[in-house]
Every structure is written in C-alpha cells, then in structure tokens.
Amino acid sequence: xxxxxxxxxxxxxxxxxxxxxxxxxxxxxxxxxxxxxxxxxxxxxxxxxxxxxxxxxxxxxxxxxxxxxxxxxxxxxxxxxxxxxxxxxxxxxxxxxxxxxxxxxxxxxxxxxxxxxxxxxxxxxxxxxxxxxxxxxxxxxxxxxxxxxxxxxxxxxxxxxxxxxxxxxxxxxxxxxxxxxxxxxxxxxxxxxxxxxxxxxxxxxxxxxxxxxxxxxxxxxxxxxxxxxxxxxxxxxxxxxxxxxxxxxxxxxxxxxxxxxxxx
Amino acid sequence: xxxxxxxxxxxxxxxxxxxxxxxxxxxxxxxxxxxxxxxxxxxxxxxxxxxxxxxxxxxxxxxxxxxxxxxxxxxxxxxxxxxxxxxxxxxxxxxxxxxxxxxxxxxxxxxxxxxxxxxxxxxxxxxxxxxxxxxxxxxxxxxxxxxxxxxxxxxxxxxxxxxxxxxxxxxxxxxxxxxxxxxxxxxxxxxxxxxxxxxxxxxxxxxxxxxxxxxxxxxxxxxxxxxxxxxxxxxxxxxxxxxxxxxxxxxxxxxxxxxxxxxxxxxxxxxxxxxxxxxxxxxxxxxxxxxxxxxxxxxxxxxxxxxxxxxxxxxxxxxxxxxxxxxxxxxxxxxxxxxxxxxxxxxxxxxxxxxxxxxxxxxxxxxxxxxxxxxxxxxxxxxxxxxxxxxxxxxxxxxxxxxxxxxxxxxxxxxxxxxxxxxxxxxxxxxxxxxxxxxxxxxxxxxxxxxxxxxxxxxxxxxxxx
Numbered sequence: 001x002x003x004x005x006x007x008x009x010x011x012x013x014x015x016x017x018x019x020x021x022x023x024x025x026x027x028x029x030x031x032x033x034x035x036x037x038x039x040x041x042x043x044x045x046x047x048x049x050x051x052x053x054x055x056x057x058x059x060x061x062x063x064x065x066x067x068x069x070x071x072x073x074x075x076x077x078x079x080x081x082x083x084x085x086x087x088x089x090x091x092x093x094x095x096x097x098x099x100x101x102x103x104x105x106x107x108x109x110x111x112x113x114x115x116x117x118x119x120x121x122x123x124x125x126x127x128x129x130x131x132x133x134x135x136x137x138x139x140x141x142x143x144x145x146x147x148x149x150x151x152x153x154x155x156x157x158x159x160x161x162x163x164x165x166x167x168x169x170x171x172x173x174x175x176x177x178x179x180x181x182x183x184x185x186x187x188x189x190x191x192x193x194x195x196x197x198x199x200x201x202x203x204x205x206x207x208x209x210x211x212x213x214x215x216x217x218x219x220x221x222x223x224x225x226x227x228x229x230x231x232x233x234x235x236x237x238x239x240x241x242x243x244x245x246x247x248x249x250x251x252x253x254x255x256x257x258x259x260x261x262x263x264x
Numbered sequence: 265x266x267x268x269x270x271x272x273x274x275x276x277x278x279x280x281x282x283x284x285x286x287x288x289x290x291x292x293x294x295x296x297x298x299x300x301x302x303x304x305x306x307x308x309x310x311x312x313x314x315x316x317x318x319x320x321x322x323x324x325x326x327x328x329x330x331x332x333x334x335x336x337x338x339x340x341x342x343x344x345x346x347x348x349x350x351x352x353x354x355x356x357x358x359x360x361x362x363x364x365x366x367x368x369x370x371x372x373x374x375x376x377x378x379x380x381x382x383x384x385x386x387x388x389x390x391x392x393x394x395x396x397x398x399x400x401x402x403x404x405x406x407x408x409x410x411x412x413x414x415x416x417x418x419x420x421x422x423x424x425x426x427x428x429x430x431x432x433x434x435x436x437x438x439x440x441x442x443x444x445x446x447x448x449x450x451x452x453x454x455x456x457x458x459x460x461x462x463x464x465x466x467x468x469x470x471x472x473x474x475x476x477x478x479x480x481x482x483x484x485x486x487x488x489x490x491x492x493x494x495x496x497x498x499x500x501x502x503x504x505x506x507x508x509x510x511x512x513x514x515x516x517x518x519x520x521x522x523x524x525x526x527x528x529x530x531x532x533x534x535x536x537x538x539x540x541x542x543x544x545x546x547x548x549x550x551x552x553x554x555x556x557x558x559x560x561x562x563x564x565x566x567x568x569x570x571x572x573x574x575x576x577x578x579x580x581x582x583x584x585x586x587x588x589x590x591x592x593x594x595x596x597x598x599x600x601x602x603x604x605x606x607x608x609x610x611x612x613x614x615x616x617x618x619x620x621x622x623x624x625x626x627x628x629x630x631x632x633x634x635x636x637x638x639x640x641x642x643x644x645x646x647x648x649x650x651x652x653x654x655x656x657x658x659x660x661x662x663x664x665x666x667x668x669x670x671x672x673x674x675x676x677x678x679x680x681x682x683x684x685x686x687x688x689x690x691x692x693x694x695x696x697x698x699x700x701x702x703x704x705x706x707x708x709x710x711x712x713x714x715x716x717x718x719x720x721x722x723x724x725x726x727x728x729x730x
Contacts, residue, residue: 116634
C-alpha cells in the first residue's frame with residue numbers, strides 16, 4: 001500500500017462510516033458486522049495551561065473476527081485509543097461503539113461491566129497481582145462477574161489449560177518467567193469469554209523467542225482450531241510482528257490516523 | 265462483587281501488611297477496651313444500687329399513710345393549703361376497713377401494719393436506745409436479709425429478734441464479734457398502751473398520781489412502761505462492711521410483726537391522734553405496708569390507694585431519678601471511653617490511605633478487570649469493617665480483663681479494710697454486642713474518606729503507577 005495514498009483513502013471511508021453511525025440505531029449497528037466502531041474520537045489532556053490532544057478525531061471500524069494492529073511510535077496515541085476502546089478512559093469527543101453499544105453513553109457501572117465481559121485486556125507489564133496465585137489471579141474477573149463459586153474453579157482450570165499453565169496454578173507471579181506471566185494474563189483476560197481481546201504491547205517485556213510464543217497463542221485465540229474466534233486489537237511498535245499476525249495495520253502519528261494497510 | 269468474596273479479599277489484603285494492620289486493630293481494641301471497662305463499671309455500680317434497693321424488698325412495697333400523716337415533701341403529702349383545709353372533709357382514717365379494701369385490690373399480696381417504735385435495748389451491762397420494727401414473715405424471702413448471720417424467726421409469734429449489725433456491735437463488750445449475741449437474750453423496754461376500764465367501773469377515789477384526766481378517758485388507754493425479753497436469732501452485717509438493711513423500714517432491731525402488734529406499743533401516730541382528739545373506735549394504723557405481686561404493679565396500686573383518700577409512697581419514685589442519674593453517668597463514661605476510639609479511628613484512616621498509595625496499581629488492575637467504583641469502595645469498607653470487628657472483639661476481651669482486674673483490686677483492698685466487697689463490675693451481653701457493633705460502625709465511618717478516594721482513582725493512571 002502506498003503510504004501517502006493511505007490516509008486519503010481512509011478519510012474517505014471515515015465519512016461513510018460517520019454517516020452510517022449516525023443513522024443506524026445501536027442494535028442495528030451491532031449486526032452490521034463491526035465489533036468496534038470509533039467515530040471521530042478525541043481525547044484531550046489538560047497539562048497545566050496546555051491542552052494536549054492525545055487522540056484527534058479518529059474514526060475506525062473493526063469488523064467481527066478481525067486481527068487489527070495499531071502501529072505507531074511512542075506517544076502516537078495508540079495506547080490511549082486502546083484504553084478508550086477498553087472503557088478504561090472516556091473520550092472527550094466523538095463516540096466509541098463496542099458490540100453496538102456506545103461507551104460514552106454508559107454509566108460507570110456499565111463501563112465496568114464492559115471491561116469485565118465484553119473485552120479482555122492484556123498489558124505489556126502483565127499486571128498480575130503478585131500476592132495471589134495464578135489461579136486466584138485468573139479467578140478475579142469471575143469474582144467481579146459474581147460467577148457462582150462452584151463454577152469458577154472449572155473455568156479457571158480450563159483457562160489455564162488453554163495457555164499451558166495448569167501445572168503452575170498454585171504459583172505466584174514472581175515465581176514465573178515473563179512469558180508464563182503473560183500467558184497467565186491472557187488466561188485471565190479470556191476467562192470471562194469476551195468477544196474482543198485488547199493487547200497493549202503484549203511482547204514488549206519479553207525476549208523475541210518468548211514473544212513469538214505469546215503471539216502464536218494470540219493468533220490461536222484469534223483463529224482457534226474449533227469454535228468461534230475473537231476480534232483482536234493489538235497495540236505494538238514492532239512492524240514485523242504486526243505484519244506477521246494482523247489482518248490489517250493502522251498506523252497512528254500524533255494522535256491521528258496516518259495510514260491503513262490490509263494484509264489479509 | 266458478592267459479600268463473601270469481598271470479605272475474603274479484604275481479609276487477604278489485611279494479612280499482607282500484617283504488622284501495620286495489627287497495630288491499627290490494636291488501637292481500635294484499646295479504644296473499645298477503655299469504653300467497655302468504663303461502661304462495665306457504670307453498669308456494675310447501677311446494678312449494685314438496684315440490687316441493694318431490690319433486696320430491701322422495696323421495689324414491690326407501697327407505704328400507705330393517712331393524708332395528714334404524710335411528711336412534707338413526699339408524694340401525696342406536704343403542707344395542707346388553706347384551700348384544702350377550708351374545703352376538705354376530715355381525712356379518712358387508716359383503719360381495718362381501709363386495710364381490707366386495700367388488700368382486695370388487684371396484685372396486692374399482703375397488707376401489713378407498719379409498727380415502729382423507739383425502745384431501750386438492754387444487754388448487761390450496756391443499754392442502747394433503738395428503733396424497733398415489726399417484720400412480716402414474707403421478708404424472709406424478699407432478699408432483704410442478705411448476709412444474715414443466724415436464722416429467721418422460728419414462728420410468727422416467737423419472742424425472737426434480729427439485730428442490725430451496728431446495734432449488735434454497740435451492745436457487745438469490747439473485742440467481741442456482733443455474732444456473739446446469737447442465742448442471748450435482750451430486754452426491750454418500751455411505752456405500752458394499757459386499755460382503761462369503762463368509766464362506770466373506775467373507782468371513785470384514786471391516788472393523785474393515778475388520776476384519769478378527761479383526755480385519757482376520751483382515748484380509752486393510759487401509757488405505762490413495760491418490758492419484754494427477746495432471744496437474738498439473727499444478726500445482720502454491719503453497714504461499714506457493705507451490709508445492713510436499707511430503705512423506709514430500716515431499724516436497729518426487728519421482731520415478728522404479730523408480736524409487735526401484740527405489744528400495744530405507743531407510736532408517734534398515737535400521740536398525734538391524741539393531739540387531734542380523734543374520735544371513733546377500732547384500730548387506727550400509723551401506716552400500712554402493701555406488698556405488690558411485682559414492681560410493675562406498684563404504680564397502679566399507688567393510684568388506686570390514692571383514690572381511696574390515702575397518701576402513698578414507694579421507692580419506684582426514687583429509682584426513676586436514679587435511672588436518669590445512671591443514664592447520664594454512663595453517657596459521660598461512654599464519652600470518655602470513646603476518646604481513645606476516636607484516636608484509633610484516625611489510625612484506620614491513616615492505614616487505609618497508606619494502603620491506597622501502596623495498592624494504587626492493584627486498584628487499577630481491579631478496575632481494568634471490571635471492578636466498578638462501588639466494588640473498590642466496598643472493598644476498602646470491608647477492610648475497615650474487618651479491622652473494626654477484630655478490634656472490637658479483642659477490645660471487649662481486653663475491657664473484660666481490665667474490669668476483672670479492677671474488681672479483683674477492689675476486693676483485695678476492701679478485704680484488707682475488713683469490708684465485704686460488693687460486685688461493682690458487670691459486662692452484660694448488650695454491652696459486648698454493642699461495643700463490637702460500635703467498633704465496626706466507627707471503623708466504617710473512618711473508612712468513608714479512604715474508600716471514596718480509592719473508588720475515584722483513574723484506572724489508566726493507577727495502572728501506570730510504579
């Protein structure tokens with residue numbers, strides 16, 4: 001794809017998206033095949049007297065089942081956009097729809113439910129609670145979802161088996177390697193069976209070999225051998241990784257969409 | 265999050281910083297301990313006073329007097345106003361008819377005349393002026409004779425006496441114990457009424473010193489000195505050793521009521537009747553003691569008897585004020601006890617704010633995984649509540665131990681002084697449960713600010729926190 005032609009083409013698509021979004025009700029939007037839709041999303045931060053626009057009117061469609069890589073240099077706004085999609089942050093302008101529901105219209109409680117059930121989040125620094133064992137860490141989203149206690153252990157076991165950590169269930173995070181910790185974090189993000197997996201530099205703290213293992217695991221989550229796959233949005237600064245695994249690469253720079261490349 | 269999960273997580277979090285949380289919990293425990301120790305003393309003292317009055321059999325007793333005989337300042341009594349004297353009919357006499365009427369009232373167990381007179385008690389070589397009171401057989405079971413050395417009267421008409429410890433002490437020779445009087449005889453000298461023969465039977469010529477005046481004739485009796493021997497069967501504890509009967513019927517010497525009635529002693533009311541030239545025949549009582557089936561019935565009996573035209577008096581009136589006094593006393597003790605708890609609550613706030621700073625990233629993770637602001641707030645509340653509960657339980661135990669130590673110290677000190685130590689300390693169930701609930705409540709209140717601060721944390725910023 002021509003790097004210069006990309007943004008022009010993308011902006012043309014955005015206008016169509018905007019019109020569609022405004023005219024289609026939420027329930028209908030859920031059935032239009034998009035897992036995520038961002039419509040002129042902005043996020044401003046007030047730093048003293050200076051207003052910093054981390055995300056500047058970005059519009060984006062992520063169809064169900066797509067593996068999208070958000071590529072960009074540090075400070076380009078890719079993690080901020082991911083946080084907005086995750087419901088960890090609220091946009092200062094525009095709208096974000098996940099599974100057809102506008103996150104900006106959600107109450108704090110509803111947004112918490114979105115983070116718990118609609119999306120699973122994987123962080124660069126794993127974010128496991130060091131005082132808890134792996135199975136306790138993986139169980140946390142189930143506790144928050146008020147899943148009955150007798151159902152939880154089976155689901156935790158299944159999630160840990162899925163990432164190959166059954167034998168490490170009773171271990172605490174500091175007793176594990178970085179790769180194992182990231183596997184545990186993936187198991188935790190999937191235990192509530194969300195339709196969307198959001199990964200923020202999932203291999204950023206790992207060596208290349210371990211990182212490859214994690215990416216293979218994510219690819220397997222995207223396209224499992226059996227059953228339905230998941231929509232994946234991954235933030236990375238490694239182009240090679242994005243090109244190898246993603247269906248589409250969207251590049252951000254200074255809070256705006258710079259280019260879009262469809263790979264598969 | 266469910267309450268069980270919340271509590272489990274809170275307990276786990278508290279275990280992680282065990283030293284700091286233990287010290288905070290200890291602060292709460294000390295606060296609760298001081299509260300429990302002070303209030304248990306207040307409750308114990310109140311119970312001691314109540315017990316003393318109840319044991320004197322006075323909670324269920326109503327004293328009934330003719331209206332004009334009621335001392336000034338007591339309910340139903342007081343000085344008669346000019347309006348009273350101009351409008352009122354002659355006051356109703358407290359006679360056998362009235363006694364039967366009162367005895368027929370609901371919840372009245374018995375009606376006994378109050379016989380109290382001053383006499384000289386002689387036990388060679390000593391003699392003492394003493395107030396003698398007739399004691400009904402029912403007093404044996406009323407609890408008013410707690411600590412009695414010896415036994416109760418063998419029969420209602422036995423010529424036996426029970427002495428107040430203080431009187432017995434004065435009557436025995438130096439160095440002897442009051443109880444040494446048990447089984448010995450005491451001679452009682454008193455003024456006795458002697459019925460006069462009808463005027464027709466009176467001799468025409470009498471010695472000048474035996475002349476019968478018009479007043480004597482009107483009242484139908486003369487007063488003569490008389491004496492009778494009583495065997496001492498019981499001695500009550502002395503007042504300085506914490507014993508001694510108290511209340512409106514207290515006296516130095518008790519004799520069976522039937523015997524007292526039979527003695528025909530001159531009482532104060534007889535002289536008043538003479539002064540007022542009361543007319544009529546039959547027995548006139550100075551006062552009647554009405555025993556109610558239970559203390560709750562006393563008020564209604566008082567009302568009924570008042571309507572009959574008599575003045576009434578019961579210790580329920582006094583204890584009402586006593587209860588108010590102890591309520592205020594306990595309130596002050598509670599306030600002083602709560603000061604330590606207030607300091608402890610600052611400890612909770614400090615500990616929880618420290619926990620927020622330390623666990624900022626953890627809060628971010630919880631929010632990222634789907635915890636709502638409410639969940640985070642409740643988690644910190646639960647931690648404050650668990651600290652309060654554990655502190656409350658330990659505090660009650662500590663307060664109980666302090667109270668026991670004070671009781672023990674008081675007992676030892678009083679024993680050395682030769683005084684029987686009363687129980688001045690009590691930890692009732694309501695105090696135990698109330699103190700624990702109060703500890704939890706104070707801890708939750710202390711947790712409001714840290715919990716809301718934790719709940720408001722921005723998850724993105726919290727996740728970035730190192």
